[in-house]
Every structure is written in structure tokens, then in C-alpha cells.
Amino acid sequence: MHVRYNPFSDFHPAVVVVYLVCAAGFAMAASQPVYAALSYAGAGACACCVRGIRAGLRQIGWTIPVVGVVAVANLLFVGRGAHVLFSLFGRAFTAEALFFGVCTGIMLASVLLWMTTCLACIDSSAATEMLGGIAPTVALMVTQAMRLIPQLVSRGRTVEAVAQATPAIAPRTTRERAAGHLRTSSVLMGWALEDSLVRADAMRARGYACGARRTVYRQSRVRKADAGLIGAMCALAAANVPLVAIACSQYAFYPTPPQLVLWWGYAPFAALMLVPVALSIRGWWLWRTL
Numbered sequence: 001m002h003v004r005y006n007p008f009s010d011f012h013p014a015v016v017v018v019y020l021v022c023a024a025g026f027a028m029a030a031s032q033p034v035y036a037a038l039s040y041a042g043a044g045a046c047a048c049c050v051r052g053i054r055a056g057l058r059q060i061g062w063t064i065p066v067v068g069v070v071a072v073a074n075l076l077f078v079g080r081g082a083h084v085l086f087s088l089f090g091r092a093f094t095a096e097a098l099f100f101g102v103c104t105g106i107m108l109a110s111v112l113l114w115m116t117t118c119l120a121c122i123d124s125s126a127a128t129e130m131l132g133g134i135a136p137t138v139a140l141m142v143t144q145a146m147r148l149i150p151q152l153v154s155r156g157r158t159v160e161a162v163a164q165a166t167p168a169i170a171p172r173t174t175r176e177r178a179a180g181h182l183r184t185s186s187v188l189m190g191w192a193l194e195d196s197l198v199r200a201d202a203m204r205a206r207g208y209a210c211g212a213r214r215t216v217y218r219q220s221r222v223r224k225a226d227a228g229l230i231g232a233m234c235a236l237a238a239a240n241v242p243l244v245a246i247a248c249s250q251y252a253f254y255p256t257p258p259q260l261v262l263w264w265g266y267a268p269f270a271a272l273m274l275v276p277v278a279l280s281i282r283g284w285w286l287w288r289t290l
Contacts, residue, residue, distance in 0.1 A: 008279065024111055029244065033260060044060045064109075079097065243266075244269070
């Protein structure tokens with residue numbers, strides 16, 4: 001997973017973990033249009049800061065179909081609402097159901113963006129450092145997934161390239177392409193199972209599951225800047241909890257959503273969403289002033 005610049009690179013790995021928990025938590029819990037839009041915009045801005053503008057926009061692009069699928073699904077299966085868009089076979093399709101589906105899709109897309117972007121800022125060494133002492137099994141699973149998923153994707157591309165270069169098995173029709181994908185999946189499954197045995201033997205030889213406490217290659221200390229940033233993010237998150245609760249309790253999608261008004265309570269949440277942008281500007285300014 002390519003990272004152009006990690007705005008959290010100058011801080012302890014706990015900083016990005018705390019921010020991910022705060023950002024993803026509010027993205028999942030704040031079922032209100034303004035908060036959903038702010039979360040999606042913040043996740044998109046973080047993706048652009050981490051991967052660059054072009055790669056970030058491409059990452060945002062693949063979340064748009066997710067929003068569309070969720071919106072259409074809610075429109076088809078939920079018939080609540082006062083404003084009927086059209087009727088089909090005696091079934092009313094309402095604007096409120098479509099609007100609720102769009103907001104839910106934006107919330108889901110925001111969570112996906114936050115997860116993929118923030119986790120790209122954490123390498124396997126940081127994951128082992130954070131979880132190795134308190135949850136070694138979880139740390140092992142996370143680091144293995146961070147290593148094996150990109151490896152599996154790369155191997156899949158290699159198998160597909162070999163098949164394309166071999167005239168005897170190169171797919172020509174849609175049916176042959178589908179059969180080729182199944183063949184690729186079978187090859188990758190066998191390859192992964194064979195590697196799993198090798199990895200299990202290697203881990204056993206290195207003393208995993210022997211009961212001793214594992215050490216980490218890299219040890220970072222929480223500095224004053226790390227503690228200050230974590231404290232600021234926790235303070236913003238704590239301030240947003242009652243504000244989000246008030247906004248969500250006063251807003252309902254059915255039967256008719258109320259009119260949205262300009263409210264000062266959105267400011268702390270917007271500030272929390274702009275933390276990666278502020279850190280990127282800080283890094284840019286430090287490089288300019290050197």
C-alpha cells in the first residue's frame with residue numbers, strides 16, 4: 001500500500017491509533033447528514049495528504065459506487081417517507097429513503113477511507129510495538145495480514161500475467177476469463193497453504209508460543225509532543241460526544257427530515273477531521289524553513 005507522506009511519521013504510533021479510533025468511531029456513530037459529510041470530507045483529505053492528490057482522488061473514486069449501491073438498496077427495500085418519487089407495482093419509492101441511503105453509504109465509505117488511509121500509516125513494526133506486549137496473538141494476526149494481503153494480490157497479478165503470456169491458456173472469451181479467474185484462485189490457495197506450513201515451522205523455530213514475553217525491534221517513547229497531540233485529539237473527541245448526541249437526537253429522516261441550519265457545534269468535529277491536514281501543513285512548513 002503506497003504511502004507518499006505519512007503526516008503521523010514524526011509521532012508515536014499511538015497517535016495514529018488514537019486518531020483512527022476517534023475518526024472511525026464518529027464516522028460509524030454519527031448518523032446525521034452534516035457529520036457524515038464532514039467525516040467523508042475529512043477522510044478524503046487525509047487520503048490526499050497520505051497518498052498524494054491523484055492517488056487520494058482515485059481512492060475516493062472507488063467509494064462512490066459504495067454510496068450508490070447502499071442508496072439504491074435502501075430506496076428499494078424501505079418504503080418509509082412522505083415524498084414519493086415514483087410508484088412501481090403498487091410500491092412507493094420515497095425521497096426520504098433515498099436520502100437516508102445516501103447518508104448511510106457516505107458513513108460506510110468514510111469508515112472504509114479512514115481504515116485504509118490510517119492503517120497505511122502503520123507498518124508491521126509499529127503494530128508489533130503497540131500490541132506485542134498486551135495482545136501478542138492479535139499483533140501476530142495484524143502483522144501477518146499486513147504482509148500477506150499485498151503479497152497475495154501481487155502473486156495474483158503474476159499468475160494472471162503468466163496466463164496472458166501463454167497462448168495455450170490465454171483467455172479469449174468471457175467464459176474463459178471466468179475459468180481463468182477460478183484457476184488463479186486455485187493456484188493462489190495452494191500457494192498460500194504451502195507457505196503457511198513454511199511460516200508455521202519458521203515461527204515455531206523462532207520460539208513463538210513458548211510462553212516467553214516477545215521483544216520488539218523498534219521501541220519508541222511517548223514524548224511531550226505525542227502526549228500533547230493525543231490529549232488534544234481526546235479533548236476534541238470528548239467535546240464532540242455530547243454535540244453529536246444532540247445533533248443526532250434532534251434529526252430524523254422519517255417521515256420528513258428537518259431543515260439543516262448553521263450550528264457552532266459542528267466546529268469541534270471539523271477541527272478533529274482536519275488533524276491530518278494540519279500535520280501535513282506543519283511538515284511542509286518545517287521543510288520550507290530548514
